[in-house]
Amino acid sequence: MGKEMRKKLMAITWLAIIIMVGCRGSSERAGEKRPEELSGVILIDGSSTVFPITEAVAEEFQKKFPAVRVTVGISGTGGGFKKFYGRETDISNASRPIRDSEQKECEKKGIEFIELPVAFDGLAVVVNPQNDWCNWMSVKELKQLWEPEAQGKIMRWNQIRPDWPDEEIHLYGAGVDSGTYDYFTEAIVGKEHSSRGDYTASEDDNVLVQGISTDKYALGFFGLAYYEANRNKLKLVAIDDENPENGNGPILPTEETVANGTYQPLSRPIFIYVRKDSLETKPHVEEFVRFYIKMAPTLVKEVGYIPLPSHAYEMVMRKLENRVTGTAFSGSKVGLSIEELIGR
Amino acid sequence: MEEKNDGKNRLVDFSMNNGSEKAFKAIGIVSLILPLSFLFILIIDTAADGIPRLNWNFLTSFPSRFPEKAGILSALVGSIYLIGLTAFIAIPLGIGAAIYLEEYARNNWFTSLIEINISNLAGVPSIIYGLLGLGLFVRFMGLGRSLIAGALTLSLLLLPMIIMAARESLKMVPLELREAAYALGADKWMVIRKVVLPLGLPGILTGIILSMARAIGETAPLITIGALTYVAFLPKSLTSPFTALPIQIFNWISRPQKGFHVNAAAGILVLLTVMLLMNALAIWLRMRLQKRNI
Numbered sequence: 001m002g003k004e005m006r007k008k009l010m011a012i013t014w015l016a017i018i019i020m021v022g023c024r025g026s027s028e029r030a031g032e033k034r035p036e037e038l039s040g041v042i043l044i045d046g047s048s049t050v051f052p053i054t055e056a057v058a059e060e061f062q063k064k065f066p067a068v069r070v071t072v073g074i075s076g077t078g079g080g081f082k083k084f085y086g087r088e089t090d091i092s093n094a095s096r097p098i099r100d101s102e103q104k105e106c107e108k109k110g111i112e113f114i115e116l117p118v119a120f121d122g123l124a125v126v127v128n129p130q131n132d133w134c135n136w137m138s139v140k141e142l143k144q145l146w147e148p149e150a151q152g153k154i155m156r157w158n159q160i161r162p163d164w165p166d167e168e169i170h171l172y173g174a175g176v177d178s179g180t181y182d183y184f185t186e187a188i189v190g191k192e193h194s195s196r197g198d199y200t201a202s203e204d205d206n207v208l209v210q211g212i213s214t215d216k217y218a219l220g221f222f223g224l225a226y227y228e229a230n231r232n233k234l235k236l237v238a239i240d241d242e243n244p245e246n247g248n249g250p251i252l253p254t255e256e257t258v259a260n261g262t263y264q265p266l267s268r269p270i271f272i273y274v275r276k277d278s279l280e281t282k283p284h285v286e287e288f289v290r291f292y293i294k295m296a297p298t299l300v301k302e303v304g305y306i307p308l309p310s311h312a313y314e315m316v317m318r319k320l321e322n323r324v325t326g327t328a329f330s331g332s333k334v335g336l337s338i339e340e341l342i343g344r
Numbered sequence: 345m346e347e348k349n350d351g352k353n354r355l356v357d358f359s360m361n362n363g364s365e366k367a368f369k370a371i372g373i374v375s376l377i378l379p380l381s382f383l384f385i386l387i388i389d390t391a392a393d394g395i396p397r398l399n400w401n402f403l404t405s406f407p408s409r410f411p412e413k414a415g416i417l418s419a420l421v422g423s424i425y426l427i428g429l430t431a432f433i434a435i436p437l438g439i440g441a442a443i444y445l446e447e448y449a450r451n452n453w454f455t456s457l458i459e460i461n462i463s464n465l466a467g468v469p470s471i472i473y474g475l476l477g478l479g480l481f482v483r484f485m486g487l488g489r490s491l492i493a494g495a496l497t498l499s500l501l502l503l504p505m506i507i508m509a510a511r512e513s514l515k516m517v518p519l520e521l522r523e524a525a526y527a528l529g530a531d532k533w534m535v536i537r538k539v540v541l542p543l544g545l546p547g548i549l550t551g552i553i554l555s556m557a558r559a560i561g562e563t564a565p566l567i568t569i570g571a572l573t574y575v576a577f578l579p580k581s582l583t584s585p586f587t588a589l590p591i592q593i594f595n596w597i598s599r600p601q602k603g604f605h606v607n608a609a610a611g612i613l614v615l616l617t618v619m620l621l622m623n624a625l626a627i628w629l630r631m632r633l634q635k636r637n638i
Contacts, residue, residue, distance in 0.1 A: 041585065043585075045570070045572075048598070051573065051574070051595075052409060052599070054574075055407070055409055055573075055574045056409040058574055058576065059406075059407075059408055059409055059576065062576050062577075069576075069577045069585070070574070070576070071572040071574065071575050071585045072572060072573055072574035072575075073489075073570060073571075073572040073573055073574075074573045074595065075570070083570070088488075088489075088570075203598075204597070204598045205598070205600065206597070206598060206600070206605075209600075223600075225600045226600040228600070229600035229601045229602065230600070299409075302409065303409050304600065304601075
């Protein structure tokens with residue numbers, strides 16, 4: 001009887017395997033599409049910062065091409081690139097340029113990619129609204145506060161400027177796995193991924209907003225969109241990079257100062273990376289990327305980011321059409337002009 | 345004197361017992377009220393945020409960049425498919441394994457090894473199952489980030505719990521009933537089918553309810569295997585990409601705009617409702633089965 005039971009169990013197991021394999025086969029057949037109809041799946045993953053833009057584009061795209069199924073995941077910029085060079089995605093959202101190591105992986109796997117900047121994001125340095133002393137800071141002061149050597153040493157406001165109160169300073173910032181952290185450290189400390197560790201870190205920027213808005217002696221940084229959504233609970237700090245070439249004195253992040261490059265060094269470009277072979281073998285991917293660049297100026301603004309100047313989008317479109325592969329960067333770079341950014 | 349002393353002692357003893365019993369009762373009540381009130385506060389808080397947003401549109405729309413237009417359809421359907429598929433895979437396997445271990449397996453070191461491993465597996469953090477699912481189903485078996493890969497991963501997560509619960513309730517079936525069945529000439533298979541399983545089923549169902557309720561709220565393994573955040577279509581096949589309620593809620597919570605936070609609260613209410621409905625269904629089933637047995 002034991003044997004009989006075992007036989008039945010085996011039969012059930014085999015049945016399950018056959019069903020699974022069968023389903024896989026049929027869906028692959030369904031995936032084979034006729035090009036004139038434009039249908040298929042577009043797989044996108046990567047940065048949570050870029051997500052709202054890509055989501056908006058996907059939403060509009062699917063209204064126009066209902067047979068194309070766009071999926072967007074959030075694995076972070078680094079996680080997204082891992083899937084990208086594992087050939088699991090067609091497009092990767094990135095809030096920083098691709099790293100040398102990631103580029104090498106792409107080369108190893110024979111993946112060519114096109115790097116397309118799609119918007120600017122400003123990083124906001126914010127304090128509590130009750131903070132009436134800190135209206136602006138220089139990059140030097142921020143560096144002094146955030147560099148690794150400051151850990152356990154720079155603990156009070158008056159250590160930064162003597163006329164500031166003799167009170168503990170409480171720091172809040174993006175978690176170390178985020179592109180936001182990479183960019184902030186590159187721009188302020190001068191070395192990517194290097195900062196003091198004794199601050200409240202969270203991957204969820206709403207937690208940082210919550211923390212800073214309830215703590216008079218707090219200071220923190222995160223994406224400008226989170227400041228815009230919580231204007232009444234936070235106070236912006238103007239930033240002075242002490243470089244008169246891009247605007248004199250402390251400058252507040254606004255749509256204008258981020259786009260024209262005077263809010264330096266804390267405005268950064270954000271990107272999508274597209275696999276060249278996806279562009280060439282899947283017409284719906286190409287259509288989607290064109291649509292992305294065409295719609296970016298309006299959609300980027302709608303979801304709280306800052307569009308590139310309009311001539312920049314033309315350049316980006318040309319870059320796509322000419323299939324210019326490779327990156328204009330190696331790691332986070334600060335203060336690039338539009339031309340350098342697109343890499344011509 | 346002696347009598348008086350005795351009486352006094354007894355009195356003191358008695359009152360002490362009474363006191364410690366009262367204290368125990370108080371502690372019991374407090375430990376019941378405390379978590380319940382936390383739960384209550386959480387639910388009230390969520391409901392206050394979410395109820396105004398709950399309407400038919402919210403249930404039947406796809407995600408959107410406009411919080412007031414965004415809906416939960418793909419996540420809700422994804423979760424229902426996922427849980428249905430998981431149940432379809434995990435329940436027969438779990439009950440089958442339990443029956444084998446309880447009724448057929450010989451009592452040797454190998455069986456005990458399996459038993460120890462199953463109880464250990466029940467305590468493994470869910471993200472580990474996610475990593476296993478990513479390696480085994482998504483990459484090795486090439487199923488991709490699909491509904492079936494998600495369901496298989498959740499099934500792995502639930503199996504140890506279902507097996508353990510099912511075994512416990514099979515053990516509870518009185519020996520006398522089995523012996524009676526054997527005495528009437530039934531063979532082993534018949535005893536299991538006609539006596540052990542029907543009597544054990546209510547208990548097995550309870551175990552399944554608890555594990556399913558856990559599965560529907562699981563986020564970590566789904567994120568690990570790569571369930572997606574923006575999916576504006578319904579799964580058409582087992583290999584379709586998908587999203588699920590906890591993932592959609594997590595995404596909305598982390599957006600800057602207040603409108604999305606309201607959506608998240610409404611999403612939590614939907615998730616809670618689905619869970620309550622599932623539990624209600626299972627309890628109803630169990631009661632029906634119990635009645636039939638009597």
